[in-house]
Amino acid sequence: MKQFTDAYGNRVMLVLGIEPVFTQTPGHVLILTRFKQEWVLTNHRERGYEFPGGKVEVGEEAEEAAIREVWEETGGIANHLVFIGQYQVTSISGKTFWKTIFAAELIELKNRESYEETNGPVLMQELPVAITADDRFSFIMKDDVVPRAISFAIKQGLFK
Secondary structure, eight states: OEEEEOTTSOEEEEEESSSOSSOSSOSEEEEEEEETTEEEEEEETTTEEEOSEEEOOTTOOHHHHHHHHHHHHHOEEOOOEEEEEEEEEEOTTSOEEEEEEEEEEOSEEOOOSOBTTEEEEEEESSOOTTGGGOTTBOGGGSSSHHHHHHHHHHHTTSOO
16 A cells, blocks of 8 residues: 655555455546557546546446546547556545546547537647646646556556
8 A cells, every 4th residue: 555645735545456445436436548559638627637537426336437437538438447446535624535546448539529527538659757747737647646557557467
């Protein structure tokens, strides 16, 4: 388990490679997505570039939410998800939420009339090394969760 404090002073606990340790019913999902050797991000209208993700709706499994969020935010079709891990965020006010992380190779990207709260997909061959200083990227991309999850997924052979 890795523990750190994010840029907002929230306490984050990250566990990779072990089936859900915090909860079987997370409130949120984050999906590391690739399509044809490129990272697939979404351009959130308020936060900037980030991997697709969002809230798990009532009656929905985390996997279903992940597939739905990828479709809604990027037009991507993910037919196979791989569980990467989970993280727990506890705010300085004491509120806690859990997010499950998946990896997905997309089989197709389709144009959509609307990408919900995003401006659609953004494809990148590589993520910037200095991502924390890049204002195009969401705060979600700027703590230790995403780089550690990507590194884990690559070591597991999920991405090339």
